[in-house]
Amino acid sequence: MAEAVIRTASQIAEREGLIEVTEVNVRLGEIQQVDLEVFKFALSQLKTQELKKARFNIRRAEARFRCRACGCEWLFSADELDEEAREAVHFIPEAAHTFVRCPECGSRDFEFTSGRGVWIESIKGVRE
Amino acid sequence: MKIDPRISLIEERLKGIRRVIAVSSGKGGVGKSLVSSALALTLARRGLRTGLFDMDFTSPASHIILGVGDAQPEEADGIVPPVVHGLKYMSIIHYVHDRASPLRGVDLSNVVTELLAVTIWGKLDFLVIDMPPGISDVVLDVLRLIRKAEFLVVTTPSRLAFETVRKLIDLLLELGVPVLGVIENMKMGSSDRIRREVEGRGLNFWGEVPFDPRLEESIGDAGRLMRTEFGRAIERMAAEKLGIT
Numbered sequence: 021m022a023e024a025v026i027r028t029a030s031q032i033a034e035r036e037g038l039i040e041v042t043e044v045n046v047r048l049g050e051i052q053q054v055d056l057e058v059f060k061f062a063l064s065q066l067k068t069q070e071l072k073k074a075r076f077n078i079r080r081a082e083a084r085f086r087c088r089a090c091g092c093e094w095l096f097s098a099d100e101l102d103e104e105a106r107e108a109v110h111f112i113p114e115a116a117h118t119f120v121r122c123p124e125c126g127s128r129d130f131e132f133t134s135g136r137g138v139w140i141e142s143i144k145g146v147r148e
Numbered sequence: 149m150k151i152d153p154r155i156s157l158i159e160e161r162l163k164g165i166r167r168v169i170a171v172s173s174g175k176g177g178v179g180k181s182l183v184s185s186a187l188a189l190t191l192a193r194r195g196l197r198t199g200l201f202d203m204d205f206t207s208p209a210s211h212i213i214l215g216v217g218d219a220q221p222e223e224a225d226g227i228v229p230p231v232v233h234g235l236k237y238m239s240i241i242h243y244v245h246d247r248a249s250p251l252r253g254v255d256l257s258n259v260v261t262e263l264l265a266v267t268i269w270g271k272l273d274f275l276v277i278d279m280p281p282g283i284s285d286v287v288l289d290v291l292r293l294i295r296k297a298e299f300l301v302v303t304t305p306s307r308l309a310f311e312t313v314r315k316l317i318d319l320l321l322e323l324g325v326p327v328l329g330v331i332e333n334m335k336m337g338s339s340d341r342i343r344r345e346v347e348g349r350g351l352n353f354w355g356e357v358p359f360d361p362r363l364e365e366s367i368g369d370a371g372r373l374m375r376t377e378f379g380r381a382i383e384r385m386a387a388e389k390l391g392i393t
Binding site: 021023024025027028029031032107108111112113114115117118119128129131136137138139140141142 | 149150151152153154155156157160225227240243244247248249250251252254255256258259262263265266
């Protein structure tokens with residue numbers, strides 16, 4: 021994930037003609053249970069030249085699901101899962117459809133309304 | 149702005165792979181998983197570095213055909229697929245095992261993207277993809293995300309099967325996507341209709357695989373699969389059409 025963020029931020033910087041990136045705003049979804057400190061450390065280790073001075077602002081996005089069958093919305097917590105299911109959802113969030121059911125009607129047909137994956141919201145920097 | 153960083157990693161993950169063969173069909177039940185498995189085994193047995201990626205996420209079958217068992221990927225700055233019968237093997241079954249995975253289109257796209265972004269294949273001569281049937285999300289994502297993919301299309305002699313296969317072929321040709329050829333599986337009669345249809349479109353007809361009643365008995369045993377009439381036919385076609393020795 022960190023590698024993907026650094027690579028993408030570098031590509032955006034190059035495309036936008038930024039000689040130096042000062043800020044990268046990242047959202048980290050909670051479905052995959054990524055350790056924030058480990059993620060920050062990985063980002064710091066992988067920084068490329070144009071990102072050396074960049075501040076990474078990482079905001080968590082809570083994991084929210086909505087049942088397509090009954091409309092129930094709920095906050096997902098991986099703590100409710102056993103170790104095998106937690107690991108599956110960590111690597112493939114869509115594995116939640118295998119291990120999680122709607123708390124109201126029991127359906128596995130639900131959508132992730134928030135908290136899936138990692139994404140870059142914005143980048144600030146200095147142009148040539 | 150919401151930029152998905154996974155996309156930028158995919159090219160990096162695939163750059164060590166020389167050729168990607170997506171074994172596809174418009175129709176289910178024509179033998180894609182068996183063809184994919186036998187093709188990948190053939191390539192690996194010829195000493196070529198080969199991976200097999202089961203992208204039929206809701207109905208995976210290649211793990212049963214190959215008897216994958218408990219082989220699990222390792223985490224190392226991504227996911228390193230286990231080696232099964234000489235193949236680097238990736239499937240959703242490593243994570244959900246034998247449980248049902250009810251996934252809608254957007255979920256399927258996310259699984260394709262996620263696994264392409266995290267799987268570390270390393271250097272491969274061939275990556276064989278066992279595709280789901282039809283021309284929906286996963287096929288469109290492979291076309292979008294794996295620009296080097298070449299399609300090997302499987303049909304049966306059935307007019308119903310070939311009607312859907314024809315649509316897949318027409319789509320691929322319209323998009324300028326390389327179509328390696330078409331295999332006619334479960335051949336029972338003597339009609340050359342499929343060959344004519346395929347060659348009439350300027351495509352390579354890989355050949356006919358006779359219906360093999362003993363094939364079912366080989367499920368779960370890769371060695372036995374390759375000794376069946378089916379396995380030998382796929383091996384012969386792959387050697388000839390891919391120019392492997």
